[in-house]
Amino acid sequence: MVARARLPLDHLPPSQMVSFRDLVSGEDHVALVVGAFGGRPPLIRLHSECLTGDVFGSLKCDCGPQLHEALRLLGAEGGGVLLYLRQEGRGIGLANKLRAYQLQDRGLDTVEANARLGFADDERDYAMAAAMLRALGIDRVRVLTNNPAKVAGLEAAGIEVAERVAHHMPANPHNADYIATKRAKSGHLP
Numbered sequence: 001m002v003a004r005a006r007l008p009l010d011h012l013p014p015s016q017m018v019s020f021r022d023l024v025s026g027e028d029h030v031a032l033v034v035g036a037f038g039g040r041p042p043l044i045r046l047h048s049e050c051l052t053g054d055v056f057g058s059l060k061c062d063c064g065p066q067l068h069e070a071l072r073l074l075g076a077e078g079g080g081v082l083l084y085l086r087q088e089g090r091g092i093g094l095a096n097k098l099r100a101y102q103l104q105d106r107g108l109d110t111v112e113a114n115a116r117l118g119f120a121d122d123e124r125d126y127a128m129a130a131a132m133l134r135a136l137g138i139d140r141v142r143v144l145t146n147n148p149a150k151v152a153g154l155e156a157a158g159i160e161v162a163e164r165v166a167h168h169m170p171a172n173p174h175n176a177d178y179i180a181t182k183r184a185k186s187g188h189l190p
């Protein structure tokens with residue numbers, strides 16, 4: 001844990017941002033601790049950075065709506081934690097994601113494009129996310145995700161996943177194929 005501060009957020013209960021330094025990548029990951037929780041395992045979201053979707057509202061993926069809906073759900077529960085993980089492009093970085101988009105414009109799907117660039121479909125791991133949760137005193141969670149690799153990654157690192165809560169957003173004409181490919185090839189759950 002590197003630094004921590006109160007961070008008032010629109011329409012959300014009193015929140016804090018906590019930053020962590022990843023000594024392997026040098027990146028700062030952040031935990032947004034929304035409101036208060038206790039009793040049942042807290043609702044959490046592991047959100048992988050997506051500059052295009054999170055900041056600019058890109059329609060090519062579902063990251064922006066997933067981010068905002070996750071925060072809304074945490075607020076509606078009174079509290080929870082969103083980990084904002086600096087895993088842009090499923091861990092390949094922004095420039096390579098843009099190269100992958102270029103290949104997708106030529107007909108490759110999201111998995112084929114990664115392979116063409118010499119990457120695995122998904123280069124992320126969740127050990128850092130588990131370490132962040134433990135540093136916050138959390139060892140049992142309910143996790144908002146459609147991605148079984150996130151559940152498996154947390155469990156492998158010693159965090160108990162009491163429940164997986166599906167986190168689907170409505171598709172649009174630009175991301176429908178992307179979402180279908182994640183289901184067909186990357187094991188994403190309905």
Ligand SMILES: Nc1nc2c(ncn2[C@@H]2O[C@H](COP(=O)(O)OP(=O)(O)OP(=O)(O)O)[C@@H](O)[C@H]2O)c(=O)[nH]1
Pocket residue numbers: 046047048049050051060061062063066087088089090091092096097100101110114144145146147150167182188
């Ligand atoms: N390499 C690559 N990364 C992408 C692409 N589209 C989105 N991303 C990245 O994928 C990450 C989000 O992953 P998703 O597969 O949408 O969702 P998930 O996080 O695995 O699963 P959920 O928890 O269900 O949302 C972000 O880091 C995005 O930047 C793409 O076409 N290629």
Ligand SMILES: [Zn+2]
Pocket residue numbers: 050052053054061062063064
């Ligand atoms: Zn995205």
